[in-house]
Amino acid sequence: MNEYTTSFGESAADALPAYRAQFIRKTYMLLAAAILAFVAVEAAVFMTGAAQAIVSVMFMGGSMGWLVVLGLFMAVSFLANRWAMSNTSTAMQYLGLGIFVIAEAIIFVPMIFIAATYSDVTVIPKAGIVTLGLFLGITATVFITRADFSWLGPIVAIGGFAALGFIVASIIFGFSLGSIFAFVMVAFAGTAILYNTSQVLHQYNTSQHVAAALTLFAGIALLFWYILSIFSSRD
Numbered sequence: 001m002n003e004y005t006t007s008f009g010e011s012a013a014d015a016l017p018a019y020r021a022q023f024i025r026k027t028y029m030l031l032a033a034a035i036l037a038f039v040a041v042e043a044a045v046f047m048t049g050a051a052q053a054i055v056s057v058m059f060m061g062g063s064m065g066w067l068v069v070l071g072l073f074m075a076v077s078f079l080a081n082r083w084a085m086s087n088t089s090t091a092m093q094y095l096g097l098g099i100f101v102i103a104e105a106i107i108f109v110p111m112i113f114i115a116a117t118y119s120d121v122t123v124i125p126k127a128g129i130v131t132l133g134l135f136l137g138i139t140a141t142v143f144i145t146r147a148d149f150s151w152l153g154p155i156v157a158i159g160g161f162a163a164l165g166f167i168v169a170s171i172i173f174g175f176s177l178g179s180i181f182a183f184v185m186v187a188f189a190g191t192a193i194l195y196n197t198s199q200v201l202h203q204y205n206t207s208q209h210v211a212a213a214l215t216l217f218a219g220i221a222l223l224f225w226y227i228l229s230i231f232s233s234r235d
Helices: 003-008 017-047 050-060 062-084 090-118 123-145 150-173 178-202 209-234
Strands: none
Touching: 017 050, 017 090, 017 209, 050 062, 050 090, 062 090, 062 150, 062 209, 090 123, 090 209, 123 178, 123 209, 150 178, 178 209
């Protein structure tokens, strides 16, 4: 028994095929809805002219301002994940996912603003297509092989802390991480998606489709961020 089984009942991997299929369908339908909601929020922010104001506020405090933004985003992400994992309230689960999508949309505003302003605007849909293609390929790998990639957990954890350390250091000391770091982060994001997809299939309970969708959405957002960064710098 794993922690999810203990808290929520039977894991998706051990569930009857019909329940497992229902869980997978709900998870990926909700993931698609989260992606569409992200696009809708971004479109609304840019169409209303709020993007310029958000960018100005985020850059107002310089490096310290970015540290505050990063800290707030991490805090909101932690809270949203806790709510999405709630076993007492379905409404709380969806609220957690909704808050996380909005938080991702807001923190993406400067990246998309810079890409649209200083690069060819087509880099954004191109990056989106490449991100979707990589995600589908990684997902297919897990579903076709049915392998358990839980052994990647320590690698993802250590890599995440290392990446965060580099990002914080770059903000404090004002140096650019460059394209090599972006390529490394694309590989890291792909690995995280591989691990998380495996976890969704082998560890999550059939009632945790909201938390599963949030986890997968977070990986896609990270992958999209660094692919867009690469495309923008090469344009």
